[in-house]
Amino acid sequence: MTEISVRLPEGDPVSVPSPTTVAGALAELLSGKQRKRCVAATINEMQVDLDTELTEDTTISPIQIGSDEALEILRHSTAHVMAQAVRELFGDDVKVAIGPAIENGFYYDFYRDEPFSPDDFEKIEEKMTEISRAALPFTRSTINRLEAIETFNAQGEKYKVELLEELEDETISIYQQGPFVDLCRGPHLPNTSFIKDFKLLRVAGAYWRGDENKDVLQRIYGTVFFDKKELKKYLNQLEEAKKRDHRKLGKELQLFTTQDEIGPGLILWQPKGSQLRRLIEDYWKDEHYRHGYELLYTPHIARQDLWKTSGHLDFYSENMYASMEIDEVKYQLKPMNCPFHIGVYNSNKRSYREFPIRWAELGTVYRYERAGALHGLLRVRGFTQDDAHIFCREDQLEEEIFNILDLNLHILKTFGFSEYDIYLSTRPEKSVGTDDHWEQSTNALKQALEKKGLGYDIDPGEGVFYGPKIDIKIKDQLGRSWQCSTIQVDFNLPERFDVNYIGADNKEHRPIMIHRALMGSLERFIGVLIEHYAGAFPIWFAPTQARILNITDDQAEYCEKVYDELRKGGVRIEKDLRNEKLNxxxxxxxxxxIPYMLIVGEKEKESGTVTVRMRDGKNLPPMSIEEFIEKIDQECRDQRGN
RNA sequence: GCCACUGUAGCUCAGGUGGUAGAGCAACGGAUUCGUAACCCGUAGGUCGGCGGUUCAACUCCGCCCAGUGGCUCCA
Structure with a gap:
């Protein structure tokens, strides 16, 4: 009998009779308890099933419950089980497409004439539980590709056939649990009994292979965990997200609204929301002035010719609204601010001595978004970008990017975002500019990021056609990430508009332009803020900072006085003097x-004070009006960092 | 744009199989003057998203349109 030597990555080799399986080897290497936690293993950087046969000396890294890899395998296997359940319930009416694990769960795409209803979910879940109880093993086998095509063809599984036809390998692997066979790379769980704590969440349309010209499939989403508690936690988190939904809070807190009469994707800011927005805008403007920017205002429409020159009609017309005619000349609503800033630039002859020029504008733009893409404040058709354009020489690029990052992170931090993912997007296939340009500016972006000590991922080929860019996705309180900031290098527009400056050599040169938005759009950013804070904004930009509550009418007059003083003192104050109970x-x-409630009864009236109740329900001792003003002022300055 | 679902008073929602609508909260009026998360009584409020059709009769059935929601696609 031959023996092979197996070992864990950190462990000593152990001899086992050959052939054995991964599970067999792990039985020798791990304690029973540890062994039970194994669902698969990694060998030579390949994930394999536990029943994979071993005939050579091997180092085995077990994949155990508790790891992300194990969870992914669980989710993938659960997708298979769901497909099996759907198959058994709805028979040949259903064609299966694909079913991967995704972040937080899994999905499977089906073709079926009838729509799946949430009522069907219950049946599918029941069937899945049945399958789980049966502890069906997932068995892998390899099969000739052409044979597989025949098999799936015979079953009418045209999507599988299509996938198979595109594969290049001669042999492919299939997995079977019970009667259900699926084309799959694997690995899978040893058997279906691991799949207990799952839930189907929703059904949605999805194009086959993400192509809108292909069949529309029904995608059922679900989630699954190894542990009931984990599942519960996740479902609670979904509940929490629902509570924080900015559309719901926006309505409840009267921040913004939309109306049929006005049109989809067009936001009406109510007084409270407008106040909130104004505070954000003021802060933004101050901060930009402080960081060497000048502020611009530009129009909302321009001659169509401008958009021809800028290239927007060629590259962006799908997102632009139709032209209107004014005095027989065509005009168009702006989707971006850049051409206007260039207009300001070109209004004078520019010298290298002026550089870098930093111009910022809260510029309102209008973009056509497909109806199905609209979403609350996060995706709208009219929005205000916190835009800026920087004109500089190539040798100033890196420093400017560095400065932008600095300001960017500073502002995000002030708003309470200090975790983010950063992406550097490089040259796409369709692009303009020389290789030199691309290389230099991409390097400038990289170096600025590194100098700032920021980790980042590269998004290859995801740059804009006119230059590379940095995107920053912020993470909110619930750990969800949102794309807000973007910093883009552009050597296209200066070319198109013949933007130039006179250098030290008394010759004309072409500057580089940087587009950047930190909050992205105010609409989106405020939407994210609402969800991040669940509507309970920090005092410095809370639309209302305090509300005066009297106990009886006897204090009404005093409350009016307090109200006037606080209002004059710059506190965003409201009063509730209605004849209602304090509760x-x-x-x-x-x-x-509302962050602070100022409670006024006889005691306070007598002593000329207010009792402060905080949002968390705790009380502060009574204080004078001046003290309260000072307190609010101090807190705002602390939070805003100035 | 595509697929599915939804659209009833300011808000949240009830209204088998067709006979023109209710509740709670909010609003308004009254009573109460009450110290840390909802006091009581009363009043008013809806062309049931819009248009068209079927029908003696439609919130309820059918068609089209509009808007919203979940995704896909797109965008970033």
Whole structure:
């Protein structure tokens, strides 16, 4: 009998009789408890099933419950089980397409004439539980590709056939659990009994292979965990996200609204939301002025010729609204601010001594978004970018990018975002500019990031056609990420508009232009802020900072006086002097997420004070009006960092 | 744009199989003057998303349109 030597990555080799399986080897290498946690293994950087046969000396890294890899395998296997369940319930009416694991769960795409209803979910879940109880093993086998095509063809599984036809390998692997066979690379769980804590979440349309010209499939989403608690936690998190939904809070807190009469994707800011926005805008403007920017205002429409010159009609017309005619000349609504800033630039002869020129504008733009893409404040048709354009020489590029990153992270931090993912997008296939340009500017972006000590991922080929870019995705309180900031190098527009400056050599040169937006769009950013803070904004940009609540009418007059003083003192104050019980008023202020309630009864009236109740329900000792103003002022300055 | 679902008072929602609508909260009026998350009584409020069709009769059935939601695609 031959023996082979197997070992864990950190462990000593152990001899086992050959042939054995991964599971067999692990039985020798791990304690029983550890062994039970194994669902698959990694060998030579390949994930394999536990029943994979071993005939050579091998180092085995077990994939155990608790790891991300194990979870992914669980999710993938669960997708298969769901497909099996759907197959058994709906028979040949259903064609299966693909079913991968995704972040937080899995999905499977099906073709079926009838729509799946949420009622079907229950049946599918029941069937899945049945399959789980049966502890069906997932068995892998390899099969000749052409044979596989025949098999799946015979079953009418045209999507599988299509996939197979595109594969290049001669032999492919298939997995079977019970009667269900699926084309799959694997690995899978040893058997279906691991699949207990799952839930189907929703059904949605999806194009076959993501192509809108192909069949529309029904995609059923679900999630699954190894542990019931984990599942519960995730479902709770979904609930929490629902509570924080900016559309819901926006309505409840009266921040913004939309109306049929006005049109989809067009936001009406209510007074509270407008106040919030104004505070953000003011802060933004101050911060930009401080960091060497000048502020611009530019129009909302321009002659169509401008958009021809800029190239937007060629590259961006799908997102632009139709032209309008004014005095027999065509004009078009702006989707971007850059051409206008260039207009300001070109209004004078520019010298290298002026560089870098940093111009910022809260510029409102209009872009056509397909109806199905609209979403609350996050995806709209009219929005205000916190835009800026920097004109500089190539040798200033890196430093400017560095400065932008600096300001960018500073502003995000002030708003409470200090975790983010950064992406550097490089040259796409369709692009303009010389290789030199691309290389130099990409390097400038890289170096600025490195100098700032920021980790980043490269998104190959995801740059804009006119230059490379840095995107920053911020993470909110629930760990969800949102794309807001973008920094883009552009050597196309200066060319198109013949933007130039006189250098030290008294000759004309072409500057480089940087486009950047930090919050992205105010609409989107505020949407994210609402969800991040669940509507309970920090005092410095809370639309209302405090509300005065009297106990009885006897304090009404005093409250009016307090109100006037606070308002004059710069506090964003409201009063609730209605003839209602204190409990009632407190509840309402609490629901409105107002940071401070100022409670005024006889005691306070006598002593010329207010009692401060904080949003968390705790009370501060009574304080004078001046003290409260000072307190608010101090807190705002602390939070805003100035 | 595509697939599915949804659209009833300001808000949240009820209204088998067709006979023109209700509740709670909010609003308004009254009573109460009450110290840390909803006091009581009363009043008013809806062309049931819009248009068209079937029908003696449609919130309920059919068609088209509009809007929203979940995704896909797109965008970033």
């Amino acid at each position: 009632y008023k407190i509840r309402e202020a609490q629901v409105n997420k």
